[in-house]
Amino acid sequence: SSGDDKTADPGSTSSEGSSGGDAISVGFSQVGAESGWRAANTKSIQDTLTKDAGFDLKFSDAQQKQENQIQAIRSYIAQGVQYIAFSPVVETGWDAVLQEAKAANIPVILTDRAVDTADTSLYVTFIGSDFVEEGKRVGQWVSDNLGTEPINVVELQGTTGSAPAIDRKQGFEDATKDNANIKIIASQTGDFTRDGGKKVMEGFLQANPDIDVVYAHNDDMGLGAIEAIEAAGKKPGVDIKIVTIDGVKDGMTALADGKINYIVECNPLLGPDLAKIIKTLHDGGTVEPRIVTQDGAFDQEQAKAALPDRQY
Amino acid sequence: MTGLAQLTRHRLFWPIVALVVLLLASTLKSHSFLEVTVRDGHLYGAPIDILRRSSILLLVALGMTLVIATRGIDLSVGAVMAIAGAVTLTQIASSPDPGAVSTVAVAMLTGLAVCLVIGVFNGFLVAVLGIQPIIATLVIMTAGRGIAMLITGGQITTVTSAPYKTLASGFWLGLPVAALIAGVFFAVVALVTRRTALGVLIESVGINPTASRLAGVRARTIIWTVYVLCALFACIAGFLQSSNIMAADSNNAGLFIELDAILAVVIGGTSLAGGKFSLTGTLVGVLVITTLTLSITVIGIPVNAVSLFKALVVIVVCLLQSPVVQHKLRARRRQAAPVPVEVPA
Amino acid sequence: MMTEPNTTPIVEMTGISISFPGVKALDGVDFRLLPGEVHALMGENGAGKSTLIKALTGVYGIDSGRIVVGGVDQVFAGPAEAQAAGISTVYQEVNLTDNLSVAENVMLGHEIRRFGLIDWHATRKAARTYLKALNLDIDPKSSLSSHSLAVQQLVAISRAMVVDARVLILDEPTSSLDSDEVARLFDVIRTLRDQGVAILFVSHFLEQIYAISDRITVLRNGSLVGEYTPAELPRVELVGKMIGRALEVLTELEGRSERAVVDRSGTPFMQAIGVGRRGSIEPFDLDIYPGEIVGLAGLLGSGRTELARLLYGADHADSGETLVSGQAVKLRNPRSGLAKSIVFSSESRKTEGIIGDLTVRENIVLGLQAERGWMRRVPRKKADDVVAQYIEALGVRPANPDAIAGNLSGGNQQKVLLARWLATAPKLLILDEPTRGIDVGAKAEIQKLVADLAAQGMAVVFISAELEEVLRLSHRIAVLRDRHKVAELVNSDDVTTDVVVDLIASGGTSA
């Protein structure tokens, strides 16, 4: 609805001036740096879209604020970059600013998180994981491997109201709802942090004497839970099983050490894929509208095998 | 009866009632809640957990009390915690012998030194340049986490070091080391402020800075000092926090702890307008808040209602503490004539 | 003088009682105020005068009693309601907001509006008129905080005139004013009285009471002593009724005390050579010898306070040189003054003196403590002794070291402030309006104390709006005018107020 076509020009005119040479100028707006996963994601992008690889990357960190992100995208449009990529803080509310990008003829690529819009022409493609699917895969594994007898599950949720927290909860519930053996007895938010995970787990341990499984929405909370379980004199991974999502290095190490039982990977290394997509677009090619990354899943044995080559 | 009336009139009566109610509610939900058992040669149980967990907030609130007494505020404490953890853990992680006591000691001293500099910086902005405390400390609040991430390279630095782990998870004489550390600092501050003239001079500067200056009080030095102390206490809280998870999480260490600390200070009866402060009050405030967080999990408040529950507790405690309600309650009890609202001349 | 007394009181208070924790401030007091009269409320410091006023205007709720205003039973919820009922009040401490301009302070709540919005031009003009009525020709746009306390007091009075009041209450309005301003204020009061306004007036200056009042009510220790006309109550008796016993205060006050001869042969304790500060006081020279009381005389705003602040180091001078006991010193802040055993008691006790929320004990010990630094706390025993000694010597009431200083009556706060400085055993005592708001009895005590201290070798700089007081005490008098030191004279029996006033008027040439 915004469609101010008269200002559509700066995109093409000034890009020459600002980017210099043949480098492709890309504006990337990151959510923030709230977790180890995010740091790895940022690093991957910054390390791939380098000058040497023929890119002129403009990076900005929105510090978890949608307004900063919108502001950054608008500023990229004003600066006249050739491509915009971003990981949206929220799924909703991007129509207006994406319209502006479209009006300025700047292709937009979404990474990691999707946006909720009726008009799919606003972005070229989405590349990232499917949070619901991740939750489902964890749920499935728990159901298949542990749910053979009655078990009590406690859930460490991510930040209240955030998309990954909602979807991972949803996915897990979907996958386990048919298994009568699985009972989720408590669920509380640990804010995706180790400290939060540990605090909440301490509370769970006080209130419930018979916890069998901990489902943490990310590795960090799982690692926090390990600390709490150990402090309570129990053995994580044995007395209480732990399943998590992400697969960051510390998580994988704990998995290999037998303190975590299963991790569904959520690959942060989106840089190479992003670079490939932009190159393809730049050469006039087309890409799929939705590219879901190939995420692995590891149990303890697989972790031991994979650990030496992990980059993050 | 008059004894009881006297009691309910005490400033800390309602916060303590809140504490008791929270503990009772948790016990109703989980019957063994108040039980303390001996496990692996030390005490174990929710009350011990509360003590251990309170230590971090207590240290931060301790410094905050002093700052608030001078009419200031320190928003940078969370960031200082992050920096303390980052500096110390990066050093421990990069040392060849992370398990050695000497490594840990040197790393912690470095952390203290860095935080000292930050405290001096905050104090300089407030006391010398006369920048409003909230904005002066906002600088470090924003930049501090960046500095911490710079030190850790944006990663969460994880270490394994037994001596460092002892800080937060160890026990001494059956009691958590963290609680003992916080307790010692609390006692020292209480002693120093009340045994020397520091306490009264801080209050005097907080109540009337102009008059204090004219009375010859070194207002500037005192204000500077409290910011340094606040940063040092936050630093130690940062040690405990990072030791708790054995990792330096620059983004999340001490996030929003300044709000909890201020809340604790105010529940304890110290006014944000500066002046008279009560360390005991702060201690009670800290216990209320820590218990509140633990009981949210234990009682099983639904995730989406956690904020509402917190709001409810804070509002109820504050309302009951407020002069108007106190007065109403008293009048009801004694059926006496209204007591005048006190207005200073 | 007296206009035909209207016999139905406009304000009638009966059986008023108010208690504060530990103090019964008013105990069944009756009071009435007639239209068209100036009614003086008298009593010692802490007698309950201000409390009675605050009870009337609803600042304090009353425990028992009845208040009838204009024939109607009234309990005001606060000054706003009292004001709406036609009672306009100037409270004891200057209660204005010093972040706003003079005009705004005068007109706050009564700004002139056009089309619902404030018409600043008209408002300022109105403010100027009200200020003019008190002979105050200051820029209404100037910030209130840029004016001295005396001016602020006049502004507060102007503000009270804005309301079309039936009752005007003035609680110690003259405590910082010099005789010209007082005379001017009295003219205004008389005009209002003749228009039928009932005026309640509080002052510790007996001459003023006798000059203006039609009726006197005396309070003592929160109880009513009685209601009198000035004619039936000579001064001595009035003082007797206030203090509860006959006292030879008056004789002491009126008779000039024996002045010791000051030895001016040695080195002065303090020597100011060309000390000045741009924008506040022109460079001046001043020598102060041990045992000498130097009085500063001048009109309102002549720069006495400014001079005193430079001597202490409250402000630092931008020219000149200061010698203490013959040695050059730099006084850049109050601490440096204190370190040289110089102390300064400010005229504005509310903002620059008392630490309101601290106890009397803590307030008294503060100066001593500041001198010793934070590490070495004044031992409890010593603190108790010092505090007890000065509470006794100055007659602080209530004589309770643990009372919150901010709750004390104005005069008692002033005594606490004095005690703070005397307790440090200074060598130079700078007193800016130390007797402001202090009752006759205590004033005599303080004057005697100052004279005694000087006799024991303490140097004193004494500032007072009351010229007689300066003359009575000082050995030497420095005369200021327009922020200039214009003259200096040795006090003797020949020096009268007229001499000094002439000096001020002529700018020092007639001496």
Next chain:
Amino acid sequence: MATDEMTVKARKQPEPKLTGAVHRSRPTLDRRYLPVLGTVVVLVLMLIIGGSRYDNFLSGRVMANLLINNSFLIVVAVGMTFVILTGGIDLSVGAVLALSTCISAWMFVHGWPAYVAIPAAILAGALIGWAVGVMVHVFEIQPFIATLAAMFLARGLCYVIAPESIPITDPTIVKLGTRWDLGGGWAITPSGVIALAVVVVAFVTLHYTRFGRTVYAIGGGEQSARLMGLPVARTKVLVYVISGTCAGLGGLLFAAFSSSGYSLTGVGMELDAIAAVVIGGTLLTGGSGFVLGSVLGVLVLGLIQTIITFEGTLSSWWTKIVIGALLLVFVILQRLLVVRRR
């Protein structure tokens, strides 16, 4: 202590003499404007430096975006200014703003028309503000705590109303965010116009109504204001209502800006608003400051953000450090300007 030095020195300003019949009115600038002036000077400096460093920085588009992207913050900061002028503080604005986005989004999803949903969202803000005002005034709870509780409350309500983010498609709201092109890259949105209107209304209220002057008087000294017979109670409650209403309105502007209602919106926005107000020269102790200063404060924060995106090479941590450093440079420069002029 510098604050006391300030008051001490303020007393020392030479004044026209009482004795002299003639008025010597010196052409000095009113000291109260100094902090705001400091802000302006530093803002212009930042613009010049930004313009010389980056291409397109001083373009109409970037400048217009500065207003458009910050319209909601301007409104919130205006409300905050009222509260801070009385010596209070309002920590609830970020959460109330989020609540307003959630309420309106929820109502649109449930089929309510804009003329119901919009007033409801604003009213919710006003109601919370009123509750805070009552807590602060009647129950004498410290503003910091009362508003902190309100912040938990509003955030909690958000999670209950909108556990997930809700897209808003309502045409009225969408229209609020439509850019009106003014040529040369300059543009404005109805949101921006509303923000400016709020500023004007606030300015007039503060400087041309008795209510506004009472706000300042309370900030100068609540006790004195009461003794002066001013309606302290009503005014104090009202400033929180105003702040809540502004946060509610800000929520609508934010909803227009982001076309969604989301419970995690505006986390930490209260600090941005407070920072903007303080940078704009308002004293946190109350009694001194201007709404226009707050607007400048918002622009400064926005400009810092813009510089960061234009720089484009900062890692996440350098972003934080640079924001902190710019803030520091800013407050110190402003402070020095003010001190110099004394």
